[in-house]
Amino acid sequence: MNSRERILGRVRRALADLPDDDVPYEEAVARGYLREHGRRGTRETVDLLAENLADYRALVHRATESELPALLGRLLAERGSRSVLVPPLLPPEWLSAADAARVDDREGSTPHELDEVESVVTGCALAVAETGTIVLDGSPDQGRRRITLVPDHHICVVRVPDQVVSSVPQALERLDAARPLTWISGPSATSDIELDRVEGVHGPRTLEVVLVSGDSDG
Template sequence: MSQRDLVLGRVRRALADVPREERPDEVPVARDYLRVHGARTPEETVRLLAVHLADYRARVHHCDGDGVAAKVAELLSARGARSVVAPPGLPGGWLPEGIDRIEDDPGLTARDLDAVDSVVTGCAVAVAETGTLVLDASPDQGRRRITLVPDHHVCVVRVPDQVVASVPEALERLDPGRPQTWISGPSATSDIELDRVEGVHGPRALDVVLAGPAVAAGPGVPSDD
């Protein structure tokens, strides 16, 4: 018996008591699992997000709501970026003067995007417990392609408004009909020898700007100060 036969046999046994005419959406699914693991203040939730982003080797930065442009300029300068692809709804003040702003356009090919130094986007929601950024192709985030091809991604997260504790809370905010990209750190993979390689199927470098009220320093909280 093949492995395929074993798997299909288990599926058939699991469905043995299900009437053939029953459809999946006709039976309510119990959702009595924990929605959030522990109680936290909004500040503690943002702090947890910062810790988990750093665990995934994202570089975490903090600024107040009016300091986004200066922080983005600093990050692009440190990277030596001269060209940036920007989604159509990105606030105009987020990019510094003198940078070559390339508007997101369906005509941009993967080769075109590979020649761009960086991409700057907003965020739909960020998940603290998993250190995950979720993009949903909103105007300040653009098409999925622009965040997968350039080697450097700067993502601005408005805190605490765009930060939730858990994946269930994030799903409640997202429209399932929109294309979603879930990002947990820079793109990376490893071979059987566990040699880590970054930038295989996405940006090699991820800078996350937490824009909003300052998060008090605590054990393990990354800081770029």
């Protein structure tokens, strides 16, 4: 008799006088989790997203679709960005007012080349209000994951209310788990043992989120 058989024998003897459990494993623990915390309308959900994004030190802006190009141009100019990384199907009108040179998301780009780009502008897959989280899934308006991790400045555009959900469970129902999901809550940051916060360690030092509504919604 080996060690495995001895251990399993002890387990069987310890359980010998217990009644059989007829409850299936998946029903043994109640899983009636809340799908969202509280009841909110659309405006309240978007406001909660903005509040939690700001709490994570993201810079939050609001604009209508017609105001977006001018806003993006101003944000890039204020940053002093001479170059901006662009996913393959980012709407061209978004950067129509920007002076920064466009750099395409190319498969062959090296980390060094990406590091020389000063800003990146993307769309998103979803935004989660309760956690202040932006989710990217590698769609053509977002590009490959690496283009949002190497440049030091990321501007992410969120269409409201269509791309805003209240909670993580609601987000998971709408996301494709087979895609390369990136969950972003504020700029990249970490703390050492003294709790000194350092930003920009494994992602952008500055995250700006633009909440864009239709012109008729403003």
